[in-house]
Amino acid sequence: MQNKAFFYHQLLFDQMTLPKSLLLQYKSLGITENEMVVLLHIYRLQLEGNRLPSIQELSTFMSLNEPAIAQVLRKLMKDGFIKIEQFQENEVMHEWYSLEPLWKKLYEKEQVVKQQETEGNLFLLFEQEFGRALSPIEIETINHWIDDDQAKPVLIKAALREAVLMGKLNFRYVDRILNEWNKKGVKSVDDARKVSQSFRTHSNTQQSSAKQQKRDTSVYYNWLEGENE
Incomplete structure (x- = not known):
């Protein structure tokens, strides 16, 4: 029983940090569930040091076959969520999947949502003060x-x-x-x-104070x- 509890403890602490907004906004960004899982595995593998996981590596963690994963990757690049970039390390050029386009789209989406919420609250405030619909x-x-x-x-x-x-x-x-x-x-x-x-x-x-109707503010x-x- 103690061994099982210890295993659960290890399981809970074996985590990776992920923006909550990605889970909340991926649908509105036009990302499908299959694309989302591919992105998550790319993100996880990069945290583990694999900056350009192959299609074969991704397929070992998914129910999708290799052609389907290749199609997902092409669509993610076409839609501007990921891109392949180069970097130099020890005088050797390497390639990696950059997720910066995804984070940028997510940030811009968050700003739009916040702006819409602010504007929505503004309309509501006017209706509350006027006591009627605008x-x-x-x-x-x-x-x-x-x-x-x-x-x-x-x-x-x-x-x-x-x-x-x-x-x-x-x-x-x-x-x-x-x-x-x-x-x-x-x-x-x-x-x-x-x-x-x-x-x-x-x-x-402004009316003069003598003529102005008394108002409780x-x-x-x-x-x-x-x-x-």
């Missing part, structure tokens, strides 16, 4: 800020919060804030803090006093 024109306006004006989502969020605190909850006012910040070269929330007071002072749309996050996200 109209197609309003969605197009937000996309225009992101794609055409190159406004950072964190600044769009800050402009929305400013509009909420000022009691000017409409897209025209948010757009005016973003335009004002753009003119003044605002690139971060910290920059926005520095010009915000000037913007409020010169805003001809305690439930809103005051981005001017928060941390730079």
Whole structure:
């Protein structure tokens, strides 16, 4: 029983490090299960010192035959996931499978996913503040800020919060804030803090405090006093 437990212990510690995002994103990258297993074996063998495993070597660990593995390798190279490169060692030129294209595609995919999540949260934040679903024109306006004006989502969020605190909850006012910040070269929330007071002072749309409807802003996050996200 102790020998079995020791074997399990050894089994658990005989591991290799693998990016979790590869397992989560390989399908969206267009990598099939067979291609994934070939990539994993190439990665494992390279960690063990075999930088250019042969088709015969790969076939010993897989249920695919050699012609099928050769076809998988050709497709991986054609799709830009691996490439054969040369390196010099002890004045001798060697070849190896470079997985750098795979890591690059994976990194770019991660950035796209994060950007989509950020933008999705941005649309959700607008809907929460407006208390309703956004109209197609309003969605197009937000996309225009992101794609055409190159406004950072964190600044769009800050402009929305400013509009909420000022009691000017409409897209025209948010757009005016973003335009004002753009003119003044605002690139971060910290920059926005520095010009915000000037913007409020010169805003001809701000109502006088005597006529302004009393508003409880305690439930809103005051981005001017928060941390730079």
